[in-house]
Amino acid sequence: MAVASSQQGKGIGQALINHALTYLKTHNVDFVVTYGDPNFYSKTGFQAVADTQLIPPFSLSYPHGWQAVALGDKPLSELTxxxxxVLPLNQACYW
Ligand SMILES: CC(C)(COP(=O)(O)OP(=O)(O)OC[C@H]1O[C@@H](n2cnc3c(N)ncnc32)[C@H](O)[C@@H]1OP(=O)(O)O)[C@@H](O)C(=O)NCCC(=O)NCCS
Structure with missing residues (x-):
């Protein structure tokens, strides 16, 4: 996820995330998970998830960045x- 540096801080990042979440909701996706800065993702509804509840592929360098949002009726506690x-990001150094 990236917005051109000259265009950052104008709401484009949040608009892209909200567009994606709306699309996924219409396709009956229950949960969306991300690994990123909570200062940004919390603005579109993401909440921290413990790495013991939802086990990441590798040990997390920044466990507070492990976050998810529920799009349907199921609570986040059901996300286990x-x-x-995906293969290109399946290396411990990225996590
Ligand atoms: C993160 C990024 C996609 C946000 O896009 P954006 O269009 O600038 O974001 P928006 O304008 O929608 O939202 C801005 C808000 O998000 C927060 N924010 C923006 N970039 C942030 C960053 N890199 N880290 C933490 N918070 C960030 C700001 O606090 C800001 O909140 P405020 O308006 O209350 O000050 C953009 O800054 C970017 O491309 N950064 C470099 C790439 C990157 O770090 N990607 C990984 C994201 S996990």
């Missing part, structure tokens, strides 16, 4: 299990 990662 182990997360798998």
């Amino acid at each position: 299990g182990e997360v798998r990662c």
Whole structure:
């Protein structure tokens, strides 16, 4: 996720996230998970999730960045299990 540095701070990042969340909600996705700065993601409804509740593919350098948002009726407490990662990001150094 990135916005051109000359255009940051204008709400574009939040608009992109909200657009994606709306799309996923219409496709009946229950939860969306991210690993990023809570100062940004909390603005679009993401909340911290423990890495013991939702197990990441690798040990997290910044556990407070492990976050999720519920899009449907299920509470975040139902979000459990182990997360798998797409191949290009499936390296411990990125986590
Ligand atoms: C993070 C990023 C995508 C946000 O996009 P944006 O269009 O600038 O964000 P918005 O204008 O919608 O939201 C701005 C708010 O998010 C917060 N924010 C923006 N960039 C942030 C960052 N890098 N870290 C933490 N918080 C950030 C600011 O506190 C700001 O809040 P405020 O208006 O209350 O001051 C953009 O700054 C970026 O591309 N950064 C470099 C790439 C990056 O770090 N990506 C990983 C994101 S986890």
